[in-house]
Amino acid sequence: MPAKIKYEQVALLKEKLERSEAVFVGEYRGMTVAQSTALRVKVREAGGELKIAKNTLFAIAMKEAGLESLSESLVTGPNIYALCYGDPVGVAKVLKEYATDKTQKAFVLKGGLLGKVALDQSQVYALADLxxxxxxxxxxxxxxxxxxxxxxxxxxxxxxxxxxxxxxxxxxxxxx
CATH class of the missing domain: 1.20.5 (Single alpha-helices involved in coiled-coils or other helix-helix interfaces)
Incomplete structure (x- = not known):
């Protein structure tokens, strides 16, 4: 039987997903605490929030929120989820700039979900260019x-x- 904390995490993620305009997924394997903190600050300034959650719990929360599930390639590995509460273009710009920064190789932007439409990496980059x-x-x-x-x-x-x-x-x- 799943622990009570998992139910609470799913309920919290569901509430955040219902408020969000878009969700972007990135792999953070190898990021230092300083790098992840800097990225969190930039995303927060752009009107979003970064969440680290187990992929299965995030998938359950998306299903409960009535959103399309992300493709299998997006939800493998250690993922960080960027939830956009305002204009998704600003958050996409921040994530693209960070992912394409030559000084870091730890963060990889995989794709996301805009409204109910699934996006791959190139589509997120195109959104960031708007x-x-x-x-x-x-x-x-x-x-x-x-x-x-x-x-x-x-x-x-x-x-x-x-x-x-x-x-x-x-x-x-x-x-x-």
């Missing part, structure tokens, strides 16, 4: 506002031309 949500919103607003500002420029140009023309007529009449 601009953040705030930048995308700013680009959309700028795209929507561009025609309006162009219309204002055109309309003000016509009025400016009319004022200039009337000013020239006034000057000619004063000179005559």
């Amino acid at each position: 601009p953040s949500k705030d930048v995308l919103v700013a680009q959309v607003v700028r795209t929507i506002a561009a025609p309006i500002s162009g219309l204002v420029t055109v309309l003000s140009g016509t009025m400016r031309g009319l004022v200039t023309c009337l000013g020239q007529i006034r000057d000619k009449k004063e000179a005559a």
Whole structure:
């Protein structure tokens, strides 16, 4: 019979998974405490949380949370799970930067789950290359506002031309 602590761990993981937007999986074999602490701090600043859990307990928690189970290749070995509570792009960027850093060879980003869609390593890297949500919103607003500002420029140009023309007529009449 499983220990009570395992039930508590599964319940805690399930609650965290229900709040998360995405889950990324990485293998941390050979990481030092200082490296894992630095990675935890960076992920926390990006709006996520790193959890180390037994793969079987994490799989049970995912099933109970109603999420798709991760592929067998993702859940083998000592894994660290990054749970994203905000914009998943920021956390993906942090994990990609850390995984591709030449000074460390211990952390390997394997893949993840975005919503209910499973991602492999290349898809997580592609997600990390996207601009953040705030930048995308700013680009959309700028795209929507561009025609309006162009219309204002055109309309003000016509009025400016009319004022200039009337000013020239006034000057000619004063000179005559």
